[in-house]
Amino acid sequence: MPEKTIASFSIRKLSIMDEKGHVDEKLLPRLSHDTILKMYKSMVLGRLLDPKLLAMQRQGRISTYIEARGQEACQVGPIFALKKSDMIFPAFRETIAMITRGVPIENVLLYYGGDERGNKIPRRYAFFPVSIPVGSQSTHAVGYAYALKLHKKPNVSLTYFGDGATSEGECMEAMNFAGVWKTPTIFLCQNNQYAISTKHNQQTAAETYAQKAIAFGFEGIQVDGNDIFAVYKAVALAAKKARAGEGPTLIECFTYRLCDHTTSDDAKKYRDPKEVQEWEKKDPITRLRLFMERHKIWDKIKEGKLRKICEKEIDAAIKRWEKIPHPDISDMFTHTYASMPTELQEQLEEISHD
Numbered sequence: 001m002p003e004k005t006i007a008s009f010s011i012r013k014l015s016i017m018d019e020k021g022h023v024d025e026k027l028l029p030r031l032s033h034d035t036i037l038k039m040y041k042s043m044v045l046g047r048l049l050d051p052k053l054l055a056m057q058r059q060g061r062i063s064t065y066i067e068a069r070g071q072e073a074c075q076v077g078p079i080f081a082l083k084k085s086d087m088i089f090p091a092f093r094e095t096i097a098m099i100t101r102g103v104p105i106e107n108v109l110l111y112y113g114g115d116e117r118g119n120k121i122p123r124r125y126a127f128f129p130v131s132i133p134v135g136s137q138s139t140h141a142v143g144y145a146y147a148l149k150l151h152k153k154p155n156v157s158l159t160y161f162g163d164g165a166t167s168e169g170e171c172m173e174a175m176n177f178a179g180v181w182k183t184p185t186i187f188l189c190q191n192n193q194y195a196i197s198t199k200h201n202q203q204t205a206a207e208t209y210a211q212k213a214i215a216f217g218f219e220g221i222q223v224d225g226n227d228i229f230a231v232y233k234a235v236a237l238a239a240k241k242a243r244a245g246e247g248p249t250l251i252e253c254f255t256y257r258l259c260d261h262t263t264s265d266d267a268k269k270y271r272d273p274k275e276v277q278e279w280e281k282k283d284p285i286t287r288l289r290l291f292m293e294r295h296k297i298w299d300k301i302k303e304g305k306l307r308k309i310c311e312k313e314i315d316a317a318i319k320r321w322e323k324i325p326h327p328d329i330s331d332m333f334t335h336t337y338a339s340m341p342t343e344l345q346e347q348l349e350e351i352s353h354d
């Protein structure tokens, strides 16, 4: 019996705007200038929030903080492409996505200040809490989307995760069920090239992360993750497909983490500074600014004003956060177990007597 090919695949890469802000007009999504300016503001707000919180961590005012410099397009693009009622399931690096959704910066400060109330995100933001165990949010996103399907709701779920999460069984299990049940789920993999110090070629022998979707029976696409128009378009198309009952999509955003993994990391120990410099040239914010300048909707004066507005917003949120009374000390016992083990109960009683 001669062999025959029973499956073959190819992976497309979507790129619309280059490093100088030039765009392929045929591919450019139809967005008003107002929307583009809002996208830009969200990216700048995120970029300015990072150094503030980093400084606060160094001052001991908050605990470990997770920056996202360089990943602003991957985080902001999807929020603009989805409906406000579509549910977002973040990992731990998605602070910029979170504040773009409208979640108050105080929530971020509470959370990183060790106060669990920060993770209680009001339902109206349709944004799940930070998920520290790598990949664990992906099954939640699929379960949620399956429920949407059963209830015939027109919404979708989107889960953010990193390249490292694709080595977690849970992430692959989530994709498998999403494929089998054809759930309205968007898997948004931010391939920032590293999982802490583990480089992409130690993470997988596959040429792309996007192609992992093929094994689960659905579409995978790679996009330039530093190009907000490409990210926006890929998510908008995936959402349209999901709402039409055509199932999930895996979107690999090819990007780079310009910062350390967290405030506990020193990326200089495992990355060549030349590599970082090369990626700085691909900065997602610079290229959108160049695009806006070319279209005469932006200039240096507007840039200066925007930066001041963002700084003010951040400072005001920090002031509001400083006024929030600390939680009761017993609070640290309340969010882990449904029924508390005896030794923790004893400890709780002990502090209650102090």
Ligand SMILES: Cc1ncc(C[n+]2csc(CCOP(=O)(O)OP(=O)(O)O)c2C)c(N)n1
Pocket (backbone or CB within 6 Å): 093, 132, 133, 134, 161, 162, 163, 164, 165, 166, 192, 194, 195, 196, 257, 261
């Ligand atoms: C289940 C689990 N294992 C290990 C860790 C420790 N850890 C935290 S972040 C991280 C790397 C994650 O890399 P990736 O998924 O690529 O996301 P990125 O940090 O690059 O955004 C690891 C191993 C964890 N939080 N959870």
